[in-house]
Amino acid sequence: MNSGDLDHILRVRETARCLYSMEEVEEAVSALARRIAEQYRESNPLLLTVMNGGLVFAGHILPRLDFPLQSDYVHATRYRGQTSGSGLHWTARPPENLAGRHVLILDDILDVGATLCAIVESCRELGAASVATAVLVDKRHDRKVVPGLRADFTALEAEDAYLFGCGMDYRHYWRNAPGIFAVTVS
DSSP, X not given: OOHHHHHHHHHHHHHOEEEEEHHHHHHHHHHHHHHHHHHHTTSOOEXXXXXXXXXXXXXXXXXXXXXXXXXXXXXXXXXTTSSSOOSOXXXXXXXXXXXXXXXXXXXXXXXSOHHHHHHHHHHHHTTOSEEXXXXXXXXXXXXXXXXXXXXXXXXXXXXXXXXXXXXXXXXXXXXXXXXXXXXXOO
């Protein structure tokens, strides 16, 4: 990356609008964890984190789920470092041994939903007893791949802007930003 590109990355962070502080994110994740625990406490679920975006979300929610569960990951993306999506690219598919399991997919954001829907379908094809989704943020707009698409569990909702922080990135940067931010420069 040249210095001009890095300057742009720094400018994006400096000028971004904070939609949710880290404290607000933590409160929402705690509330979400309570709802998930009510449903999954007795079911020995497998939680699948969608990499890389879901990593931070999973790191915050897993310690709040004080019941037996297993965790693994999948890695599928449409963005590949860009700010708009293309075809789905799998790096790590769901594990083969999902037959009869209750699966909860953890992801950072429900935007258009193509990636999340493809992961859900793949888990169903592998024989999961149930498949549900939990996202940190659901972006409000009418471009969902399936009209009215919603996650089963949502911590926060956000406006239709390019978001970063708490696992969401801007061109592979700022997943580590403490809060959820909207990009204001192009």
